[in-house]
Amino acid sequence: MNQTLRKQDPAVAGGFVPIAALDHASIVEAYRRWAGIYDTAFGGISSKARLRAVSMVNRLPGKDVLEVGVGTGLALPRYDSDKRITGIDLSKEMLRKARERTRKDALTNVQALHEMDAEATSFDDASFDIAVAMFVASVVPNPKRLLAEMRRLVRPGGDILLVNHFAAAKGPRWWIERALAPASRALGWHPDFAMDAIFGADDLARIEIEPEPRFGIFTLVRLRV
Ligand SMILES: C[S@@+](CC[C@H](N)C(=O)[O-])C[C@H]1O[C@@H](n2cnc3c(N)ncnc32)[C@H](O)[C@@H]1O
Structure with a gap:
């Protein structure tokens, strides 16, 4: 693989206050349970948004x-x-499936799949041209x-892409999302996740947002680094 690994940097891990009760242990446990049925349960409804994100990655030069x-x-x-892909995930069981798929489909452009915390990775600064997180921002x-x-890992001129469900600001969906919020731990994600939970004011002014087509619930966001 192209990227060199470095030791975990405690400075990367500090400095922010968590927004809710999902911790690493509950994520690992939730996705241990989800891994066997994830593709069937979630693969279908998420496929269009995932394809839009990957298509954008493919169009970008890095x-x-x-x-x-x-x-x-x-x-x-x-x-x-021609894209060189490195994947990381906290869940052994989810990664096992990803490794099986890589082998079965002979995906030679997949450079590595690491069990690693995306909030504190062991990669060097500026190791990648593009960092993409699909349906992850509301889980971590x-x-x-x-x-x-992600910003630390992307080279200047590169891109960060996120696909996620972001909570509605009002209407019936607002009520449903708030009603589901207490189930975050069991679900393994936050149904009431708002954009300002991840983006600061400066980023909110700069991001490019591509909403899901009509009736869709996932938004593709691009942040140029
Ligand atoms: C909803 S799934 C999305 C999986 C995949 N991106 C997709 O498109 O189907 C969320 C994934 O994020 C992983 N995850 C959650 N928190 C993480 C963290 N801090 N570091 C790395 N992976 C994490 C979970 O283990 C899970 O596999």
Whole structure:
């Protein structure tokens, strides 16, 4: 693989206050349970938004791509073969599925799949051209720290892409999302996740937002580094 690994940097791990009760242990436990049925339960409804994100990655010029929270690797076969993909995830069981897929589909452009915390990785600064996180921002314990880490890992001129469900500001969805919020731990994600939980005011002024087509619930966000 192209990227050199470095020791965990405690400075990367500090500095932000977690927004909610999802901790690493509950994420690992939730995705241990989800891994076997994830593709069936979630693969379908998320596929269009995932494809839009991967298509954007493929259109961008950089070759070194970090997929954060790679999960079972549903996106891996969709990258162009000239993109060099590194995937990371906290969940052994999800990664096992991603490794099986990589092997089965002979995905030679997948450079490595690491069990690693996306909020405090062991990669050098500026190791990648693109960092993409699909359906991950509302899952991690500390989204602002995730974004800071992705920013650290992307070369100047590169891109951060996020696909996520962001909470509605009003209407019936607002009520449903708030009603589901106490189930965060069991679900393994935050249904009431708002954009300002990850982006600061400066980023909110700069991000490019591509909403999901009509009735969709996932938004693609691009932040140029
Ligand atoms: C909803 S799944 C999304 C999987 C995949 N991106 C997809 O498109 O299907 C969220 C994934 O993020 C992973 N995850 C959550 N917190 C993480 C963290 N701090 N570091 C790395 N992976 C994390 C989970 O283990 C899980 O595989």
